[in-house]
Amino acid sequence: MDPVRRVAGRALPLARANVDTDQIIPSHWLKRLERTGYAAGLFEAWRRDPSFVLNDPRYRGASVLLAGPNFGCGSSREHAVWALRDAGFRAVIAPSFADIFRSNALANGFVPVELDARLVEDLIEAVRMDPSTEIVVDVDRRTVAAGTIAGSFALDDYARTRLLEGLDDIALTLRHDAAIAAYEAKRPEWLPRVR
Amino acid sequence: MSTLSEKIWERHVVRRAAGEPDLLYVDLHLVHEVTSPQAFEGLRAAKRPVRRPDLVLATMDHNVPTNDQRPEEISARQIDAMARNAREFGIRCYPTGDPEQGIVHVISPQIGLTQPGMTIVCGDSHTSTHGALGALAWGIGTSEIEHVLATQTIWQTRPGTMAITVNGELPAECAAKDVILGIIARIGTAGGNGTVIEYRGSTIRALSIEGRMTVCNMSIEAGARAGIVAPDDTTFAWLEGRPYAPKDELWERAVDEWRALATDADAAFDREVTIDATTLRPYVTWGTNPSQSVTIDQRVPDPESYREDGQRDSASRALRYQDLRAGTPVRDIAVDAVFIGSCTNARLEDLRAAGEVLRGRHIKRGLRALVVPGSMRVKKDAEREGLDRVFREAGFEWRDAGCSMCLGMNPDILRPGERCASTSNRNFEGRQGPGGRTHLVSPAVAAATAVAGHFALPSDLS
Numbered sequence: 001m002d003p004v005r006r007v008a009g010r011a012l013p014l015a016r017a018n019v020d021t022d023q024i025i026p027s028h029w030l031k032r033l034e035r036t037g038y039a040a041g042l043f044e045a046w047r048r049d050p051s052f053v054l055n056d057p058r059y060r061g062a063s064v065l066l067a068g069p070n071f072g073c074g075s076s077r078e079h080a081v082w083a084l085r086d087a088g089f090r091a092v093i094a095p096s097f098a099d100i101f102r103s104n105a106l107a108n109g110f111v112p113v114e115l116d117a118r119l120v121e122d123l124i125e126a127v128r129m130d131p132s133t134e135i136v137v138d139v140d141r142r143t144v145a146a147g148t149i150a151g152s153f154a155l156d157d158y159a160r161t162r163l164l165e166g167l168d169d170i171a172l173t174l175r176h177d178a179a180i181a182a183y184e185a186k187r188p189e190w191l192p193r194v195r
Numbered sequence: 196m197s198t199l200s201e202k203i204w205e206r207h208v209v210r211r212a213a214g215e216p217d218l219l220y221v222d223l224h225l226v227h228e229v230t231s232p233q234a235f236e237g238l239r240a241a242k243r244p245v246r247r248p249d250l251v252l253a254t255m256d257h258n259v260p261t262n263d264q265r266p267e268e269i270s271a272r273q274i275d276a277m278a279r280n281a282r283e284f285g286i287r288c289y290p291t292g293d294p295e296q297g298i299v300h301v302i303s304p305q306i307g308l309t310q311p312g313m314t315i316v317c318g319d320s321h322t323s324t325h326g327a328l329g330a331l332a333w334g335i336g337t338s339e340i341e342h343v344l345a346t347q348t349i350w351q352t353r354p355g356t357m358a359i360t361v362n363g364e365l366p367a368e369c370a371a372k373d374v375i376l377g378i379i380a381r382i383g384t385a386g387g388n389g390t391v392i393e394y395r396g397s398t399i400r401a402l403s404i405e406g407r408m409t410v411c412n413m414s415i416e417a418g419a420r421a422g423i424v425a426p427d428d429t430t431f432a433w434l435e436g437r438p439y440a441p442k443d444e445l446w447e448r449a450v451d452e453w454r455a456l457a458t459d460a461d462a463a464f465d466r467e468v469t470i471d472a473t474t475l476r477p478y479v480t481w482g483t484n485p486s487q488s489v490t491i492d493q494r495v496p497d498p499e500s501y502r503e504d505g506q507r508d509s510a511s512r513a514l515r516y517q518d519l520r521a522g523t524p525v526r527d528i529a530v531d532a533v534f535i536g537s538c539t540n541a542r543l544e545d546l547r548a549a550g551e552v553l554r555g556r557h558i559k560r561g562l563r564a565l566v567v568p569g570s571m572r573v574k575k576d577a578e579r580e581g582l583d584r585v586f587r588e589a590g591f592e593w594r595d596a597g598c599s600m601c602l603g604m605n606p607d608i609l610r611p612g613e614r615c616a617s618t619s620n621r622n623f624e625g626r627q628g629p630g631g632r633t634h635l636v637s638p639a640v641a642a643a644t645a646v647a648g649h650f651a652l653p654s655d656l657s
């Protein structure tokens with residue numbers, strides 16, 4: 001996983017609440033066996049509407065998505081993060097995230113920025129007024145800035161370190177192999193083993 | 196002074212250090228064909244083995260056709276990949292055609308693999324289903340699947356705790372589905388975010404294990420990481436004698452341990468909600484998220500009645516998508532299709548409830564109706580009771596096991612504009628196929644609706 005210290009770029013004002021992962025990437029895309037190649041599936045149904053914000057040329061090349069609360073709810077599909085990443089996004093700013101989406105984002109070096117709802121609205125307003133507005137997400141300092149708008153966001157220390165260092169979780173965990181083996185030695189004997 | 200979920204959590208901590216999430220041991224890892232191929236590919240690339248193949252069970256459910264047609268080429272590739280990965284990494288897999296194949300959340304409890312006090316993960320958000328037996332079970336993404344395959348552990352920040360207490364006798368024609376739809380209508384789709392919900396109270400205690408599975412299944416629709424019910428005599432009676440349940444002296448010891456898991460009387464939850472079951476009615480969702488529901492006696496709401504901007508916008512969008520007009524009585528809404536199935540409502544009890552309504556009746560002419568048992572074993576058990584004949588004679592298609600029309604990724608999809616009464620769990624835009632319109636209901640309401648051609652209760656039928 002590549003480390004991520006900072007995301008800076010223009011933003012897409014999606015501004016909808018409860019965006020579910022079926023909208024982010026419809027299920028027929030989940031038949032693929034790869035981790036990449038999902039860009040064309042991003043918001044596939046909504047994109048059929050020419051007035052959908054992702055079709056607005058003024059926002060082409062945006063790397064930050066601005067959304068309403070409970071972003072990424074529903075299915076556990078990591079493909080939702082892959083699709084956003086493949087389409088050039090590096091961070092989503094929203095008042096809240098669904099739990100599994102948040103874990104999936106962090107596992108891919110994709111930044112879930114949980115920001116006060118009023119600040120998210122200010123950012124949406126600013127980007128609608130001027131699509132060239134640059135938003136800077138600083139992972140190290142846990143801050144967001146765009147022109148005169150500035151705020152800090154919640155990100156626990158461990159998640160922050162993982163993003164900054166681009167850690168491979170599995171390699172990290174395998175360092176605790178002795179602890180895992182010790183735990184395994186004392187598991188209750190009635191626990192089932194698949195035959 | 197701990198809650199049920201905290202006790203299970205504490206028993207699974209492999210490593211705890213300041214500034215880190217806990218490293219938890221995973222007792223059972225369930226795998227299916229759709230979210231796992233990239234995880235196995237990752238293991239291959241890093242030349243890592245599966246640490247505990249004996250704690251992993253795989254099946255094929257999301258992508259598979261449930262009639263005798265062959266999967267198209269791209270689905271077939273994914274199905275083959277599951278079989279190949281299971282072989283290569285030494286994992287037990289129940290492929291299509293196997294008598295144990297079925298929806299992953301139906302088969303594991305059925306063979307007794309899901310037991311109280313266990314930690315269970317699966318690359319599927321409806322893993323919360325297993326909480327019905329007192330297991331702590333939650334959905335994970337593909338990177339986490341790879342991590343669990345390699346280490347049999349997972350890093351997790353401690354969730355909050357939420358108690359939802361439902362007391363009182365369920366009114367006639369109300370099912371477990373109406374309990375959970377009623378809960379979601381009350382707390383919203385993000386009401387449980389960051390928490391494990393423990394379902395408590397006399398109504399929950401009176402539910403069968405199958406009903407508890409329906410309730411726990413949709414915890415994710417309230418945003419919760421997991422849902423759980425304390426194991427009790429109903430749980431033990433249900434589990435005893437199943438193929439993977441402990442036997443003899445081990446059974447006795449296990450039951451003692453399981454009883455001790457119940458939330459201590461003086462334990463505190465971060466949040467508590469109480470619901471009076473006697474006020475519940477059969478629910479029908481009208482919108483495009485599972486909290487947008489009303490009871491069958493009500494009308495489609497007016498978006499202007501919502502005070503909050505976000506909710507109002509979301510309701511207007513939903514009515515446009517669903518092609519519904521505010522003020523329409525729910526019973527006046529006609530449907531084109533009825534789907535009885537999914538990890539929410541495709542167990543034997545669900546098929547019996549629907550079959551009861553359909554016996555001696557026929558579905559409305561022109562309507563498409565599918566019943567898709569949750570597992571091949573459920574199918575066989577239902578056939579032993581003659582339920583297949585009841586469904587067929589009523590005009591339903593009687594299928595093999597799989598996720599089918601719940602999620603629009605196998606041949607069973609709605610056509611654009613089609614409206615469906617569905618016993619599944621999600622009414623998102625396009626969930627059952629692009630442009631399809633979903634209304635979530637219980638199995639009995641789905642069956643009555645199939646007969647009437649519009650939303651109906653069994654007691655509405657002449």
